[in-house]
Amino acid sequence: MHLKYESFVREPLVDGDKTYSQVTEDIVSPIEKKPGRMWYVGFFFSVVLLAFGVFSVFWEVYYGIGVWGINRTVGWGWDITNFVWWVGIGHAGTLISAILLLFRQGWRTGVNRAAEAMTIFAVMCAGQFPIFHMGRVWDAFYVLPYPNSRGPLWPNFNSALMWDVFAISTYFTVSLLFWYSGLIPDFATVRDRAKTKLRKRLYGLASFGWTGTAKNWQRHEALSLVLAGLSTPLVLSVHTIVSMDFATSVIPGWHTTIFPPYFVAGAIFSGFAMVQTLLIICRKILGLEEYITIGHIEAMNKVIVLTGSIVGVAYLTELFIAWYSQVNYEQSAFHWRIFGPYWWSYWAMMTCNVVSPQLFWFKKLRRNIPFTFIMSIVVNIGMWFERFVIIVTSLYRDYLPGSWTYYSPTWPEIGFYLGTFGLFFTCFFLFAKYFPVIAIAEIKFVLKTSGENYKKKMAAIDEKSTEEFLAEQSHH
C-alpha cells in the first residue's frame, strides 16, 4: 500500500466530510434528478443559437462563400480566426488531463473530466470552420488520402494545411478515447445504482459491461498513463501545426519561428479561461463546490497568469524582431497592426491578454470567484482578438498598396460563429446532465490522502517525530 500521508501545506482537494459513497451520491445524483430551470433555459438558448448557426451555414453553402465578407486580400477572416480560437480552447483540457497527470498534480482530478469534455466539444466546433471555408463543402473529403479515381491524385503531404487535417482529426480521436476510457468505470457506477430500467439499460451499454476487477483496473491505469504520455506531445504538436499554417507562409507578420511556442502558450491561456468560465457555473448549479474548490480555481488562475505573461513576452518579441530584422515589410506589417485602421483590435488584445491577467499576482484576486469569472471572459475575448490580429491585420495591407482593403464580417459569418457557441453549449449542457461531471473513481482514489476529513486525521501523525513515523510505516 502507498503511504497515506500528505503534508498540511497542501490544501485539501475534496472539502467536507466525505466518504466513498458520499462522493458517488454527490456526483451521480444530478444525473438522476430532473434538471433545474436554469438548465432548461440555458439548453434552450444553446439550441436556438445552434439553429441560427445551421441556418447561417446553410445560407453560405447555398449561395457560396461570397456571402462572407472575406475578399481577395483578406482571404482568411472570422472563419480561420474562430478555428484557431476554438482549437486553442481545447488545449487546456488535454493539458489538465494529460500533462498534469504526468506531473502528478493531484488537483487535476476534480476538473479533468469537464475540461476534457470541453476539449472535445471545442475541437468539434473548430473543425467546422476549415471545412466550410473550403467553399464547395461537398468536396471536403478530397483532403483524405484515399485511392481515388483521379489518378489516384494524392493530397500534398508537404503542406501545413494537410498536416492540420491529420493533427486535428488525431487530436479529436485521441482526446475522445482518453475521455471515454475514463468514463467507462463511472458509467458503471451510474448503472449499478440506477433505479429506472431505461437508465440501467443505457448506462449498461455505455459502461461496456465494466465490473472493476483488479486486473481491469491494472490495465486501466496502464492505459491512462500511456494515453497521457501520448497526448502530451500530441497537444503541443496540434497547435504547433496550426501555427505552421501561418509560419510556413511568406506573409510578413506570419513568417516567424516564434509561432509554435507562442501559439501553444496562447492556447493553454485561453483554454484555462474557458475551463474557469464553465466550471464556475457548473460547480454552482450542480452543487460541486466541495470538489471544485477555491484551491482548484486558484491553481488555474496561476496557469493563466503564467501563460498570459508568456504570450505577452511573445508579442514584445515579435515587435523587437520586426525592428531588429530591419526588414521593411515586417516593420510596416507591425506598424499597420498597431496604428492602422485595426488599431482597436491590437490594443484590445494587449489589454485583455497582457495587462489584465497580471492582476492575478494578487492572491486575493486569484481566490475571488466573481473576479475570476469576469477575467476568464476578458481573457477569451483577448485571445479571440489575438487570432484576429494575427490573421486579418497581417493580410489587409499586403505588398501592393492598390489591393489594400478593410474587412468586416457579414451576418452569415457572425451567425456561423454564434452557431458554434450553440453547438458547444448544447453539447456541454447535455454532458452536464447525463455524464458524471467529475471523475468519480479518480476522486475516490485521492480521497484518503487529500480529502479534508482524512487530512484532519493526519494531525496526529504530523506531531510525531520522523523516526517514530518511519518506524510505524515500515511495519506495514
Next chain:
Amino acid sequence: MAIKKFAVGCYDDEAVLFPAVDKVRNSGYKLHDVYTPFPVHGLDKALGQKDTDLHVAGFIYGLTGTSTAVGFMSWIFTSDWPINFGGKPHFSLPAFIPITFELTVLFAAVGMVLTFCYLNQIMPGVKKHVFHPRQTDDLFVVALEINDQTSEQEAIDFLKSTGTVETSVQIAESEWWYGRFDKEEEYEKLNPAV
C-alpha cells in the same frame, strides 16, 4: 461460459481488504476475482498478478503508425505520383515528420484502446455479473468459487472472519455474455443442476 456458485464477501475499507486478500490466497479457496470501485494501488501485487503488457502493445501499434506514414508518403511522392513542389526533393523527410508523428499517436491510441477492451472483454452490449450493486460505489468485493466439495457455510464463515461487512452465496455466470443490464438473468432456470 459456465454457471458457477460463488461465496461473496464485501469489505468497506481497502485497509481491511489487503489482509483479507492475503488470507484468501493462503486458504486454498479458489479466488474468482476482486472487484473495487476505483484503482487500489498494490492490489494487483497482493493478488500475485503480473504487470500488464498493454504498453508494449501500444509501442508496437505506434511503430506500425510510424512506418505506415513514412512508407506511404515516401511511396506516393517518390514512385506513385512524384510532384515537383518548387524544386524540393521528392523524398522530403522533414516535411513528413508532422503527419508521421500524428499517425504514430493515432495508431498507438486506437490500438491500445481496442486491445484494452479486448483484454478486459468489454464492449457495448456485453454484460457481466455484478456481485454487489455497490461494488462500483464504495464496497470492495471478493468472490470465491465454490463447488460440491466445498461447504457453503464454511466459506461464508471464513469470509466473515476476514472482516467483511456483508456476505452472500450467489449462482451466476462467471464470464461475459451479450445481455442487457435492465434484465435479471435467472440462472436456476437455465441450469437447474446448480
